[in-house]
Amino acid sequence: MEQKNSLTRRILTGLALGAGTGLAMSYLPSCNLRDLWLSGLFDLVGGLFINSIRMLVVPLVFVSLFCGINSLGDISRLGRIGGKTMAFYLLTTGLAITLALIVSVVVQPGQGLNMAELSKHEPTIASRQSMVKTLQNIIPNNPVAAMAEGNMLQIIFVALLTGISATLVGGRAKPVVDLFESANAVIMKMVMLLMHLAPYGVFALIAKTFATVGLDAMMPLLKYTLTVLFALLLHMTLIYMGALKLIGRLNPLKFFRNFLPAMSVGFSTASSNSTLPVTIETVEMRCGVSGSVASFCLPLGATINMDGTAIMQGVAVVFIAQVYGIPLPLSSFLTVILTATMASIGTAGVPGVGLITLSMVLESVNLPVEGIALIIGVDRILDMARTVTNITGDAVCTILVAKSEGEFDATVYNANNSSE
Ligand code: ASP
Numbered sequence: 259m260e261q262k263n264s265l266t267r268r269i270l271t272g273l274a275l276g277a278g279t280g281l282a283m284s285y286l287p288s289c290n291l292r293d294l295w296l297s298g299l300f301d302l303v304g305g306l307f308i309n310s311i312r313m314l315v316v317p318l319v320f321v322s323l324f325c326g327i328n329s330l331g332d333i334s335r336l337g338r339i340g341g342k343t344m345a346f347y348l349l350t351t352g353l354a355i356t357l358a359l360i361v362s363v364v365v366q367p368g369q370g371l372n373m374a375e376l377s378k379h380e381p382t383i384a385s386r387q388s389m390v391k392t393l394q395n396i397i398p399n400n401p402v403a404a405m406a407e408g409n410m411l412q413i414i415f416v417a418l419l420t421g422i423s424a425t426l427v428g429g430r431a432k433p434v435v436d437l438f439e440s441a442n443a444v445i446m447k448m449v450m451l452l453m454h455l456a457p458y459g460v461f462a463l464i465a466k467t468f469a470t471v472g473l474d475a476m477m478p479l480l481k482y483t484l485t486v487l488f489a490l491l492l493h494m495t496l497i498y499m500g501a502l503k504l505i506g507r508l509n510p511l512k513f514f515r516n517f518l519p520a521m522s523v524g525f526s527t528a529s530s531n532s533t534l535p536v537t538i539e540t541v542e543m544r545c546g547v548s549g550s551v552a553s554f555c556l557p558l559g560a561t562i563n564m565d566g567t568a569i570m571q572g573v574a575v576v577f578i579a580q581v582y583g584i585p586l587p588l589s590s591f592l593t594v595i596l597t598a599t600m601a602s603i604g605t606a607g608v609p610g611v612g613l614i615t616l617s618m619v620l621e622s623v624n625l626p627v628e629g630i631a632l633i634i635g636v637d638r639i640l641d642m643a644r645t646v647t648n649i650t651g652d653a654v655c656t657i658l659v660a661k662s663e664g665e666f667d668a669t670v671y672n673a674n675n676s677s678e
Contacts, residue, residue: 265453269522272461276526279461280468292469300466304526307459310452311523312532316405318445319557320417322538325442326554327421328435336422336554339659343555346655347563348599353497354565354647355598358489358572359591367485367573368580410531410561410606417557442553449535456523456536463526471638479636482577486640489569490647497565498654506658512672516544517653524649528641530560530607533649541653546670551660559652564602566644566651567612571598571619578620578629590623597622607648613637 286292330336396411398404404412424431499510514521520540524533534557541552575594579586601615613634617627660666 265456266519268457269460269519272457272459273464273522273526276461276464277468280465280470281473283465283469284472284474296466296469300462300469303458303462304466307455307463308527308529308532310455310459311449311527311535312529314445314448314452314535315531316408316413317441318449318535318538319410319413319560320405321438321442321445322553323414323417323557324421324424324438325435326550326552326557327418328425328438329550330554331425333422333425335663336425339551339554339663342659342662343558343655346658347559347651350497350501350651350655351563351565351568351599351602352595354493354651355568355572355595357493357496358486358569359576359594361489361492362485362573362576365481365485365488366576366580367482368577408606414558414561442549445535446539449539453519453536453539456519460522460526467526467638467642471636479633482573482633483636483640485577486570486573487643489573490566490643493565493569494647494650498650501654501658506661508657508661508668508671513545513654513657516540516671517650519544520649520653521646524645525642528609528638528645530564530645530648530652532608533645534560534607537649537653541656544670545653545657546667547656547660548665548667551663551665552656555656555659556652559655560607560649562603563651563655564607564612564644564648566647567615568598568602569647570612570640570644571601571616574616574629574633575619575623575625578625578632581632582626582629584625586623593622594619607645609641609645610637612641612644 283292283296327336330339395409396415398409398412398416401412401416404416424435499513502508502510502513517540520533520537523536524530527533530537537560538552538556541547541556542549572594576586597619598615601618613630616630620627620629657666657671
């Protein structure tokens with residue numbers, strides 16, 4: 259416990275020092291020495307850390323979902339837990355985007371902005387996928403290719419099917435189940451070992467981002483940036499803290515203290531997927547959730563639950579409409595709520611993906627996709643903040659589901675804090 263808390267402190271120190279160093283460096287003129295630090299050392303250390311946890315994601319998602327399903331025991335229990343999880347994920351995403359739309363209509367983040375001045379960059383929209391294609395692609399042609407490509411939805415599908423089949427087979431599947439259970443323990447041990455790199459990795463990633471983006475890039479879009487941050491904060495306080503308090507009868511502040519290590523890694527990597535190994539470890543070891551529920555709900559959440567992303571998209575829609583002077587009728591708001599909720603299911607939790615799916619949301623209400631160019635400059639910082647919201651939503655849901663199923667240990671949830 260002692261060691262865990264000191265690791266949390268070291269990660270937070272890395273985060274604070276990284277932000278300070280990065281901001282200071284953003285004011286230095288570009289010179290060889292500065293570039294050597296940013297593109298050399300910080301890139302190296304940050305990249306090593308991200309790769310070290312990312313390499314575990316594909317095996318972890320497959321193995322942990324498989325084990326999660328098997329340890330739930332029977333299919334009806336799986337159906338019940340799966341139903342609760344999906345209901346929570348969809349409902350909170352719907353609420354998130356509604357909240358974001360209300361906040362933006364009140365704040366009017368795009369008012370008074372000159373479009374010509376803002377649109378200096380061309381948008382780099384990598385790909386747009388139709389909803390039908392996304393749904394169709396949930397079933398892979400080749401599961402090995404799905405894993406090699408890291409296609410999360412496909413991996414989840416294969417893992418669910420394999421896990422359900424093993425449960426139905428029963429005794430004869432025991433050797434397979436034993437093998438995956440021991441693989442799961444080995445992977446979690448790897449996560450714990452690699453977490454010792456976290457303070458340095460977090461420092462390097464944050465320093466590089468802040469030095470590259472700098473505060474200056476944010477100034478013209480300050481109102482937009484602050485509106486997104488405010489809506490994220492509101493969602494975390496109202497919905498997550500409210501749910502923990504009212505549904506779970508748990509102290510929400512303790513949750514945030516327990517969950518801090520995962521939040522710092524989510525913030526610095528801007529990727530729910532990359533943070534997943536740490537999220538699982540934190541929710542199990544510090545929040546008191548059983549392995550079976552954590553390994554079922556969290557990999558699902560990292561892929562299909564993105565409240566923070568939905569919030570950014572809600573604010574961005576209103577912002578772009580205002581900047582271009584296009585009025586949005588009420589029906590457009592409903593379309594945005596639906597499309598953004600669906601978009602959050604179909605996309606993996608990797609950096610910047612929210613901006614790509616934003617094109618789908620904008621198209622659904624006939625807003626110019628070029629509008630994305632306006633917000634691209636500040637998106638990295640917002641990506642970090644919304645990733646924190648995304649993984650927090652996954653964790654809150656997992657805790658509530660675990661509690662309702664008697665798979666939650668309140669002593670662990672409360673103990674971590676009192677010893678800190
Ligand atoms: N980076 C976010 C995540 O991984 C997704 C996004 O909004 O771009 O959760």
